[in-house]
Amino acid sequence: MIMAQIHGSLAVVKIGASAITAHTNNAGVEMSADTHDVTTFGATAHTFKGGLKAGTTTISGIYDSTAVTGPRAILVPALGTNVSLTWYPEGSGSGKAATVVDAVVGKYVETAPVADMVTWSCDLTHSGAPVVTAQT
Secondary structure, eight states, X not given: OOOOOOOGGGOEEEETTEEOGGGOSEEEEEEEEEEEEOOOTTOSSOOEEEEEEEEEEEEEEEOOTTOTTSHHXXXXXXXXXEEEEEEETTOSSTTSEEEEEEEXXXXXXXXXXXXXXXXXXXXXXXXXXXXXXXXX
């Protein structure tokens, strides 16, 4: 069986209308759902029901001091606010996977290790259900 494998270098990340892909080298979207134990007396195994869905996104990359429209310029002013997050894990193109969700910018970090490049990272918490579709 042949599997379609997609290289991560094709991924696209947008905050609002601003693509920050050129400054990003790692991104991940996590989707989850609450599970509720509804086991009653006399049962010999747990019974569960699904609940509310949730999600987070973490993005990171190499800091660019010349980027007037880069992650720092976009994400720092957005801390604590809701933004539109667009994630194309396969890259841009008709029929390719797309996830769009309203998200709260919860944390922005810059790190400067002595023997490496300055990096940035950002954690976002999804607000509401993501729209998971194919690009048109």
